[in-house]
Amino acid sequence: MGGCVGRYWERWDDTQSRGSSRNGGRGARNEPLKKDRPKWKSDYPMTEGQLRSKRDEFWDTAPAFDGRKEIWDALKAAAVALECNDHELAQAIVDGASITLPHGTLTECYDELGNRYQLPVYCLAPPVNLISERSDDDHSDSPQLSVAPKKEFQLKVRLSTGKDLRLSASMTDTIGQLKKQLHAQEDIEAAHQRWFFSGKLLTDKTRLQDTKIQKDFVIQVIVNPQAQPKMSPTTPTPTPTPTPTAAATSSSSPESE
Template sequence: MGCCISTTATTPAPPAAAAQALSTRPTQPLKPKATWRSPRPRSAATYARRRQEFWETRVTGRAEVWQALRAAGECIRGGQLELAQGIVDAAGLTVPTGDFFDGVYDDLGCRYELPEYAFADPENVVVESREAAAVVVGLPPRKEVVVVEGGGVVTVRLAEGSDVAVCFLPGETVASVAAKVLAGIDGKKKQGAEVKVTLMYLGRILDENRTLHQQGWKKGDVVNALVRARR
């Protein structure tokens, strides 16, 4: 990546002059994350992997600038535009169009080019069938599973001690997760009776109309399941 220095002075500029030079460079307030369409759509998990690889393989430019760009990018992805702007300003970066996709400059005038997927998935992201899988029966709790970004895998422990690993999507309610647990239980154990699965976390029954995250669940925590006949 090339670096275009905006000054040809042979002696270091005093701090006041440097600050003035930076303030006169064209820049615009950051814009919300832009929507875009990929000519070759990929899954959300693929974009998440490419995003991580991009940030971890930057070898040109200044490390502290890449760190600031990554932090600002995460804020933009999360809708925290004001916080992203604060990070950009504190790092002395300028964004001529207000859009990271069009290039960012550091205080030495070096340009940093960023791909669109670094800050947002495309509108036409592909949801693979295995990413939307309902239940993975008998899956060891720590086995790696590919899931939609923002979703996750929860280990549900049945009364007899066996575990069912359930993939869930962003915004999916506890009632939906419980239905997937029921689908993963051996039919012989149901003994032909209509049963209901109630999920419990940290000793309390979870609200079926809310998500796991909304009720304090954290990645890696085990949720208990109470299976009983419907009345």
């Protein structure tokens, strides 16, 4: 997340010129921002995308809470800086906005007018049971995820050429993977295959489990004929006229007696 707080810091570097007030104008105890991030566990395993959505929802609605929008913006910038492991930047943002931290954390803080601000823990650190999101092409085993063994079955495929065959497949396989298997088995290029089920064209990223296919169902595969190389017109070669064979016409001269 390098450089992820630049846009927030620029705002505070330009607009927050009131200086640092370590007691926030309230006379209350003000602790330096702690480097340790809170540890917490979500009620359910949360993906990185779900965590981002949850944070975005909070920051989008935070200005509607009690307090001032510019303070909420400063708190967001400080939280992002902490997640980038830039503690000094986070502390500078807090000081520049004259935010008081009675406990040295952003979970409870005050502005110089005495308004109270509270940040949920999920905005300050990811949960310990965060699930890493993996792409379709990443099949490496992860210690965080237990991958169940694939249950394979024989998928019946009917080609437009009239030929029926069976492929070894699992419900987690994609159509793109099955196209490669068909290519290896029947020497039909994947680009020349169009897979249909229930009248619907199946894309390469579609998984069998998404098609609701059941045992003994048939998938139709339209095979586009490969472009045949065009024969270039050739000038007919004239048939050579056979040369008449010279007959041995030597006449026998009468023997002279």
